[in-house]
Amino acid sequence: MKSITIQTPGKLEIEERPLVNPQAGEVRIKVSSAGICGSDVHIYRGHNPFAKYPRVIGHEFFGHIDAVGEGVDASRIGERVVGDPVVSCGHCYPCSVGRPNVCAELQVIGVHRDGGFSEFITLPAKNAHVVPDSIPDNEATMVEPFTIAANICSQLNPGPLDTALVYGAGPMGLTSIQALRGVYGVKEIIVADRIDERLAMAELNGADRVINNTNIDLKSWLEEKGIRPTVIIDAACHPAILPEAISLASPAARIGIMGFSSDPCVISQQGITSKELSIFSSRLNSNRFPQVISWMTEKKVQPEKLITHQYPYTEVLEAMKIFEEDQKHCCKVLLKF
Template sequence: MKSIVISQPGVLEIQQREIPQPADDEVRVKVIYAGVCGSDVHIYHGHNPFARYPRVIGHEFFGVIDQVGRDVMPSRIGQHVVIDPVVSCGQCYPCSVGRPNVCLNLQVIGVHRDGGFSEFACVPASNAHIVPKTIPALHAALVEPFSIAANITAQLKPTAQDVALVYGAGPMGLAVIQVLKKVFGVAHLVATDRIASRLDRAIECGADQVVTNQDAYLLDYFQQYGRAPTLIVDAACHPAILQQAIELASPAGRIGIMGFSDAPCMISQKDLTSKELAIFSSRLNSARFPQVICWMGDGKLNPDALITHKLDFNQVGVALHLFENEPAECCKILLEFPG
């Protein structure tokens, strides 16, 4: 089989490897589609401190189970599945309180262990979630990105009364916009980004209004609207955003942070406490795949609004370049593996 491997930072290879055999508690998946994510680019450049090389990247993938380990029911062969990349120990404190995404012994498929940019991949059977065949394969491949949105919104608890602001209209921001608007029906949603084409996609995903963040228009907009945002999500992941979000937020508002920047972030404690704001951070997903699959099956999500490119897996170099260097034209790229 062919596998896409980062052999060392900056070196991407398509290698010929032996088809793997599943361990007792694993299934083997014949990969059909795999999505390109910013974390794949970070591993390629050596910017992910958790990755070890060589590494088969890819943590967003859909396929069909073609073999099972000794402890897995043979009836699982032939199932259409998406793979939750979170592999947890089930024993530590975070796992015991339903937070396996921050397990003390966390392994992420495609980061700590080999992922789905390969013709075949072996994964724990419990991480392979059945997808109804009524959900198109292209859509199923996007369950993982939407699970990120499901995770942050589970903490923020949106309601139909909320006025929401989403910073960033890249893949994660657009997924958050869809979940906030199409699933929870927030009253009013504003998206902000520096790239006009991304703001067009935000409208397609359900935003009621878009504001460029290259200008100081956000405060003016909410003053004219007459209500401050009660729910803010930072999906742009810039350290300067948090203080602005604190200043913009309504008293008793909630702020969600999705970024991994290690740059210092200066905030005013007075601004935070005087409004009694709640700040939530979110990493990966905490067993959100079944919920997202249900939303997708019920037609509450529009994955097509995120997909801009579908490329043969042999074009992975092109895909990484597009993702990193063409944000105006590129949102979600799917790599197609041979059927």
């Protein structure tokens, strides 16, 4: 089988590997398509401290089950499925309270174990979620990115009374905008980014107002319009954002952090406690695949709006280059196997 492998940071190869066979409790998926994520680029560039090399990358993938291991019902062969990249132990404290995404023994497909940028992949049977025929293949490949939005929204609990501010109109921000609009029905969505073309994407995906905060002070802009956000999502993850979000937030607001920077930031305890703010962090997803598949089945989100490019997997280097360099026009890139 052909697999896209990062041999060492900066060295990507399409190599021939032996066909993988599912172990007990596993299924094998014949991959049809896979999405490129920023974390794939980070592994390629050597910026992910958790990745071990060589590594087959890719954690957003869709295909069909073509083999099962011992203990898995053979009737599953042929199922259309997407793979949850979170592989957890099931018995540690986080797992016992429904948060397998921060399992004490967490393995992430495409990071700690080989991923979906391959013609075939094996994974635990419980991680392969059936996709109904009403969801087209390309949209099915987008389930995993929307689980990231589902995970942070499950903590923020947005609703019709909320005014939301989203920092960043990349894939994480756009999936969050769609969820806030189509699933949770928030009153108003404001998006801040420094690329006008990304802000246009935000409007296409449901934003009510957008602001390019390259040279405009966001705090002054909001105050001028009498806006105090009650839900703030940081999908840009720069260390300057959290202190600013605390200052902008309404009393009793909720702030969600979707990623991380290793650089420190300085925040005021008084700014948090005086308004009794709630601050949440989010990593990967905690069993959100069924939820997102339901969203897509009910047409509450439109994943096709995020897909801007498609390439055969043999052109992965060009696909990665476009994803990494063309932030004005590129959102989600799919590889076809």
